[in-house]
Amino acid sequence: xxxxxxxxxxxxxxxxxxxIALVCVADVLVGAxxxxxxxxxxxxxxxxxVLSVVVFAGxxxxxxVGVVLAGGSAFAAVVAGLVLNARLLPFGFAVADVLGxxxxxxxxxxxxxxxxxxxxxxxxxxxxxxxAAFWVCAVALFGCWNLAVVGGAFAGRLVADTDAxxxxxxxxxxxxxxxxxxxxxxxxxxxxxxxxxxAVATTPFLPPGxxxxxxxxxxxxxxxxxGRRSQEPSPxxxxxxxxx
Amino acid sequence: xxxxxAILALAAGTFAFRVAGPMARHQVxxxxxxxxxxxxxxxxxxxxxxxxxxxxxxxQFAGLAxxxxxxxxxxxxxxxxxxxxIVVAAAATTAVLRLLGVA
Numbered sequence: 333x334x335x336x337x338x339x340x341x342x343x344x345x346x347x348x349x350x351x352i353a354l355v356c357v358a359d360v361l362v363g364a365x366x367x368x369x370x371x372x373x374x375x376x377x378x379x380x381x382v383l384s385v386v387v388f389a390g391x392x393x394x395x396x397v398g399v400v401l402a403g404g405s406a407f408a409a410v411v412a413g414l415v416l417n418a419r420l421l422p423f424g425f426a427v428a429d430v431l432g433x434x435x436x437x438x439x440x441x442x443x444x445x446x447x448x449x450x451x452x453x454x455x456x457x458x459x460x461x462x463x464a465a466f467w468v469c470a471v472a473l474f475g476c477w478n479l480a481v482v483g484g485a486f487a488g489r490l491v492a493d494t495d496a497x498x499x500x501x502x503x504x505x506x507x508x509x510x511x512x513x514x515x516x517x518x519x520x521x522x523x524x525x526x527x528x529x530x531a532v533a534t535t536p537f538l539p540p541g542x543x544x545x546x547x548x549x550x551x552x553x554x555x556x557x558x559g560r561r562s563q564e565p566s567p568x569x570x571x572x573x574x575x576x
Numbered sequence: 577x578x579x580x581x582a583i584l585a586l587a588a589g590t591f592a593f594r595v596a597g598p599m600a601r602h603q604v605x606x607x608x609x610x611x612x613x614x615x616x617x618x619x620x621x622x623x624x625x626x627x628x629x630x631x632x633x634x635x636q637f638a639g640l641a642x643x644x645x646x647x648x649x650x651x652x653x654x655x656x657x658x659x660x661x662i663v664v665a666a667a668a669t670t671a672v673l674r675l676l677g678v679a
Contacts, residue, residue, distance in 0.1 A: 361660050379578045386587035391622060396578065396586060398625050403634055406582035410589070412621060417590045419618045422611045424597025431598045442595040498670030500638075501645030505666030507626035508646060512653035514619045523616055524623035531624035536635045547624030554616050555609075 343464035348452060352469045355448050359473055360480040362390055362506065366397070367484025369503050372494045373401040377485045384481040388443065388474065391510060392416040395544075398503060404541020412544055423450045429459070430466045444470035519554045526550035639679035645670030 363384065370380035375397065383393050392413035399409040423445055430453050431441035453466035494500060515521050527550025531543040538546065630646035632638055649666035657665075 358659055361663075365663060375578060379583070382580070383578075383583055383586075386583060387590050389590055391618065392586065392590065395621060395625055396582075398629055400578045402629060402632075406578055409578060410582050410586045412625070413586045414589045414593075415621050416618050417586075417593050419614045420590065420593040421596055422606050422614060424594050425600070425604070425606055426597070428598045428600070438598045439595065442598050443591060445594045496671060496674065498641070498645055498667035498672075498674070501630070501642045501649075501666045501670035502663050504626045504630040504642075504646045505649035505663045507622050507629070508649045508666075509653050509659050509662040511619055511622040511626065512650070513656075514615070515623075520616050520619050524620050527620040527624045528627035531628050532631055535628055535632045540634070543628055544621060544624045547620055548617060550620050550624075551613065551616055554620075555613065 343458070343460035344468055345461070348455070348461075348465050349468070352452060352465075352472060355469070356472050356476040359390070359448070360476050362510075363477045363480030364484035364487065365502060365506055366390065366393055367481040367486075368488035368491070369484075369499065369506075370397045370401075371485045371488030372491050372499055373397070373503075375400070377489065380481050380485050381478070384478050387413065387417075388477070389413075389417050389420070389446065390477070394503070394507060394510075398507075399541045399544060401503075402540050404544075405539070408539075408541025408545065412541070415545070415548065420445060423447075426450055427453050427462075427466060430463045432463075441466070441470065444474055446470070446473060448473055523550045523552075523554035526553045641670045641673040641678045644673055644678075 366384070367380045371377055380393070380397065383396065387393055387396075395416050396409040396413040399412050400406065424442060427441075427445060427450055431438045449466050449470040452469045453462045456462045456465055491497060491499065511524075515524060527547030530549055531547040534543045534546050626646070630638070630643050645666040645668075648669045649662045652662045652665055
């Protein structure tokens with residue numbers, strides 16, 4: 333460990349380095365669950381692995397695989413994943429300065445932008461520290477996450493009867509663990525509750541994959557309440573890092 | 577089924593969201609309302625996915641064992657339990673209930 337501390341890039345303090353290491357450990361567990369749940373649900377081993385490398389966004393990966401495992405179409409899975417990843421748009425604006433001016437670093441840095449790397453970058457004001465926190469977190473997570481998904485995918489093949497182990501409850505439990513910290517305002521909670529009721533109520537009637545998208549109508553409950561808007565803090569960004 | 581072309585479509589769309597900010601030459605600021613709406617949309621979608629996958633199998637009710645496990649996860653998450661504890665407790669609850677004969 334000592335040598336790792338010494339070789340850290342200038343600008344990265346020990347506390348940030350320790351926090352990044354903790355987030356990596358947590359993400360290894362989420363990644364391994366993702367690989368295992370995908371494969372034990374019946375997907376080929378390369379599906380979670382390729383998703384992790386080219387999409388590299390835990391929430392969207394779970395959403396897409398969840399839709400498919402529930403019998404939804406690949407199209408519905410892509411839409412669900414994209415809705416979830418739309419939050420990366422403001423993140424890109426928030427960390428544009430740390431990605432530098434060279435094309436290559438901007439493209440690579442953009443792909444490595446996650447809830448976690450953004451959260452670490454915006455904790456600092458000093459440009460060097462912002463840059464160091466972002467890049468160390470981004471690169472470390474990319475490595476940990478993808479190795480964990482590969483490990484989970486192979487572990488998932490070993491489990492024969494997933495229902496006996498309650499593994500079908502693990503997937504919604506992962507989602508709950510990820511999302512509960514983000515239910516910070518009553519408007520978000522109302523929107524989520526309305527959306528959940530709509531999704532469950534329409535599941536028996538609509539084609540698989542669609543009910544989850546119907547839930548987005550619950551957002552109307554969150555926007556159309558102008559009188560109360562000023563009294564409440566804006567919802568926290570979905571900080572998957574804290575909850576993992 | 578999740579064909580490769582669907583994975584690549586999701587990857588391309590995701591990358592577009594990620595790269596728009598760094599590529600915008602002038603520091604365009606997104607309106608705060610748009611930012612709030614995008615965060616809220618992500619939360620709504622995750623909660624809906626958690627609810628349907630907890631309660632339903634295909635178009636049928638999933639039985640009691642699975643939602644009971646997910647309920648335990650919810651309580652633990654509200655109490656800020658560590659991630660592995662939440663997931664293992666949910667799976668264990670469901671597994672034990674099934675062992676006891678609860679569907």
